[in-house]
Amino acid sequence: METRRLHLLVELSRLGSMRAVADVVGATTSTVSQQIAALAREMGTALIEPDGRRVRLTPAGRRLAEHAVTILAEVEAAHLDLGPGAEPNGTLRIAGFATAIRAHLLPIVAGLAVSHPRVSVLIREHEPAEALALLATDEADLALTYDYTLAPAATDPTVHTTPLWTARWGLGIPAQADAGPGPASEVFARFAGQDWIVNSRNTADETVVRALGSMAGFTPRVTHRADSLDLVQDMITAGLGVGLLPLGSATHPGVRTVPLTAPDVVLRAYAAARHGRLNWPPLTLVTTLLTRQAP
Incomplete structure (x- = not known):
């Protein structure tokens, strides 16, 4: 059922004349009559009957008009509830x-x-x-x-993305390791012989690790994968390798994070x-x- 036809039926039950309905909704009497007839075909029953030179609703028409009042009110409530200016709900x-x-x-x-x-x-x-x-x-x-800036995500035209925040990442290494801040390729080169730890559920940081390893002239030997950053730090502490960690975040006593520059690694x-x-x-x-x- 089209709600505009239900609206015409409600107006007809209120005003009692096709012409009056046409005047209220800004249509012709013929249009109103055609829409009511279409509604009757959809319902499979007569909704109006002659009443002298006018028409009146049949019992089925009156009953549908009662339903229509409720239906139209719910539709209006849905518009108000879901519209851009509605109270979130x-x-x-x-x-x-x-x-x-x-x-x-x-x-x-x-x-x-x-x-x-x-x-x-x-x-x-x-x-x-x-x-x-x-x-x-x-x-x-x-x-x-x-x-990451060094591993940008593919774009999807069906999805809208809103930038939220950025965070610099560095290389997580054993606390006692001899390495300081510097160009990413130089820092990576110092750990060319180490095993490398990357994310087990996302390939972005592995892409970054391999890109920076290539700049340093070697292929990182990725041997361990973990999704939890706490677990990555535990692995570094246990001497299982090195991996990317966010700068500025708390680290375990046996781990420190070396800043990387030229290029920076930014999430x-x-x-x-x-x-x-x-x-x-x-x-x-x-x-x-x-x-x-x-x-």
């Missing part, structure tokens, strides 16, 4: 990497419980490729992703959503809050 499904969830999303979720209690957030921890796959299959509304975080969802108030709200708190 609903469940937002977010898939993102652990650091973004822990350091940036969780404080926002805690605040939403007070500022926007009608918004609920469902969180799933995933690396970028996994989060974007959930976005593509409509199993997530927002994906928190990242790439770039994004909020990604499908174009058709961008104006949904809960999504807009959380994306805005993430952007505001980004350093």
Whole structure:
């Protein structure tokens, strides 16, 4: 059923004349009559009957008009609830990497419980490729992703990305190792004979490691893979190799992070959503809050 036809039926039940309905909605009497007839065909029953020189609703027509009032009110409520200017309301499904969830999303979720209690957030921890796959299959509304300046992510025309924050990364090495800050190729060259630790669920940091190894004239021997940065540090402490770590983050006593320059290694975080969802108030709200708190 088309809601505009239901609207005409409601007006006919209120005004009692095709001409009066036509005047109210700015159409011709013929148009109103045709739309009511189309509605009757859709319903499979007569909705009006002659009443002298006028028409009146049949019992079925009156009953449908009663339903139409409720239906049209619900449609209007949906427009108000989902429109760009509506009060955020609903469940937002977010898939993102652990650091973004822990350091940036969780404080926002805690605040939403007070500022926007009608918004609920469902969180799933995933690396970028996994989060974007959930976005593509409509199993997530927002994906928190990242790439590196030396390993930019491929673009997807169906997805809109909002930059959030950046963070410099360095090389995590044993605390006692003899190495200091410097050009990335020189720092990497000092560890050419070491085993290398990369992410087990994302290839971006391995791409960076191999690119910088190539600049230093060697192919890194990748032997260990771990998703947890704490586990990467444990592996470094145990003498299993070296790997990329974020600068400025706390390190284990047996680990230190050497800054890399020329080129810098910079992680770039994004909020990604499908174009058709961008104006949904809960999504807009959380994306805005993430952007505001980004350093």
